[in-house]
Ligand code: SF4
């Protein structure tokens with residue numbers, strides 16, 4: 273990954289003036305474009321920025337020797353909005369609107385990470401009901417996010433119909449989330465101190481309706497894609513990330529668990545009410561695309577279990593702690609991490625005592641997944657490159673932030 | 674592993690089963706799904722039965738908006754009464770976060786349910802929700818507003834409880 277274009281114009285990075293050679297992006301300089309003894313020329317292919325399989329606007333420069341990828345380099349920043357900098361000019365209760373737009377597929381987790389960091393500085397005691405509501409919403413959001421991944425991963429491998437099945441279930445989830453939070457994706461629901469609003473009776477009904485069908489629907493998904501031999505042949509043994517690589521690149525979440533390390537922030541550093549929940553962490557040690565698929569599908573079932581526990585055992589009480597209207601955390605800093613559907617999503621917050629953060633650092637798990645994917649791409653086939661990029665579940669809104 | 678091909682047959686069986694059930698989509702715009710009560714779309718002014726508004730021109734919403742898109746032009750008369758010249762709202766830049774509604778101590782605005790926000794001309798995106806109208810008197814505190822007002826969230830309660838000094842002086846928008 274060459275981040276220089278984020279700070280400099282790509283044309284300035286070439287040694288020769290751009291007028292002589294046309295527009296040469298900096299990253300192409302490294303690719304040899306050479307001719308070997310057999311007169312075979314390597315081909316540079318730009319995948320993206322608007323390739324359907326890049327899940328956002330990601331450009332991957334692939335150097336191909338025939339069908340084989342020799343080098344891969346991702347170019348990021350197309351979706352850069354400066355969320356970290358903008359957060360320095362937002363009051364604490366308004367930063368959630370920015371966090372939503374980071375990883376836009378799982379907004380609740382993003383908001384939660386920020387809220388936890390702010391609460392850690394301010395030492396706010398969050399009511400128990402708020403914690404449970406956070407877990408409930410986060411897990412519903414996790415299923416919705418995994419369904420998007422499941423649908424698009426099918427598209428990447430060549431299946432089409434199952435995407436619509438995934439959207440059918442996600443629609444039910446977004447209806448629930450809209451009922452409780454007010455919007456379908458940009459929730460602005462979790463704030464420092466608790467959550468903005470209580471769950472509604474209609475939402476409870478919708479959740480019960482959802483829970484009554486989701487198990488059969490998940491079985492359907494398993495049969496539609498996972499049970500399909502063509503799909504299995506397409507993903508088994510493809511894009512293996514071994515544990516060492518995974519750890520070296522800082523992979524977290526399902527990608528890491530598929531490589532054989534059972535690290536889950538919800539279990540290892542419990543936040544919100546996860547220490548009261550009973551759930552398992554699906555794991556695999558194969559590290560290939562099939563393992564990542566199976567781990568995520570397993571996670572959806574565990575998330576359904578957590579939703580059941582939440583809806584049955586939701587404690588009574590307040591959903592928001594008594595906090596002042598304008599939050600002014602004392603001078604200090606805190607790091608809070610949540611297990612987002614993509615991995616450990618962290619927020620490092622520094623406060624200087626004013627009503628806006630002094631600095632907010634946002635750790636997007638997909639950034640590390642993308643780098644790991646980039647590292648394992650050389651040596652694979654071009655068609656597999658699409659599958660591998662799809663399997664690590666990158667969301668560009670989060671990477672570029 | 675089972676016999677090769679059973680997975681594919683299974684998939685076809687599922688597709689066939691779904692062929693037999695009714696549609697789960699609606700034919701928008703001929704049919705519309707009902708929005709949940711809390712849906713947040715364009716901001717609107719709350720009107721009492723007699724058509725009067727409750728805005729006291731306290732500018733709390735203007736300060737709360739993260740996008741700086743509310744602009745209320747107020748003239749203060751000699752007797753310190755306030756007159757709203759224009760309650761400006763740039764609908765195209767609004768992200769429907771609801772922070773302005775939470776900030777309003779008088780429940781003068783709410784998040785509406787109008788989601789068909791496409792306009793033909795860009796000027797139409799800059800709307801005036803109130804023009805040339807006297808501000809509601811501060812005596813119309815939320816306490817004596819009609820009972821049908823929406824339930825308050827603790828955020829709003831806290832906003833009410835907070836003394837005026839808790840609220841900041843108007844912030845200069847950083848972007849200009
Ligand atoms: S909903 Fe949000 S963005 Fe829109 S006017 Fe209110 S505070 Fe501003």
Ligand code: SF4
Nearest residue numbers: 728729731732734777
């Ligand atoms: S009364 Fe409400 S709508 Fe009117 S200026 Fe104050 S906060 Fe804004």
